[in-house]
Amino acid sequence: MDKQGTARFTITRNSIADAVVLGISGEIDVSTSRGADAGLRTAIEPRPQPALVVVDLTTVGFFSAAGVHLLAGFGRSCDNRGLRHHIVATTGTIARKVVLITGLDEEFPTFSSVDEALHAA
Template sequence: MHTDDQIPFRATSENVGATVVVRVAGELDCSTAEELSLLLNGAVLAADPPAPVVVDLTGLAFLGARGIGLLLDHQDMCLRRGSELVVVANTAAVLRPLRVLELTDVLSVRPGVPEFAPPEVSGLG
């Protein structure tokens, strides 16, 4: 359950050519991790290697330990399939824990969604 000042968790995916882009907003913690895990499982299987799976975390207000674990698990899944997990992060809420754990070099972290992934259109959805 969330309070008025929390952003509700939301995760969506879309295919952009051979790439799958997963966009995540809200708080990613133990209470929301299972929903994202299922979505990422599908994204990894839907991507056409060597095309990456892009996980856009720019809408996250909180990234907990379980969320970080999911990113690492799904990066391994991508690598086993000959693909890559690209993490898009440009906020302190996401970058701080990744830096503290020295994961910005382990995960492929970028400040913006790569060109092949069109930006989300405001007002839709």
């Protein structure tokens, strides 16, 4: 597992079979989004690329419009590389509410657990 971040957020990278799970913890706002963007993009650069990228937001405590923009851009980067990408956001969390309100769930298939995301067709 690789870990990157600041005191306000961290990104972990775990390889599971042919997938990569990127776990974001902490706050995603205008002051952390640039670092989070670099962390997400770095995580999908290695070759060979994974068959699936799962962005796990279950431990995100704050999620601003900058976070929405960050994930939308990351989704486009995945699309441009031909990478399948899913979001994990547990029901009732701020991340799940933001994903649903902003329509990110239309760009990213959204699941309640990493296991569900990994086993989705």
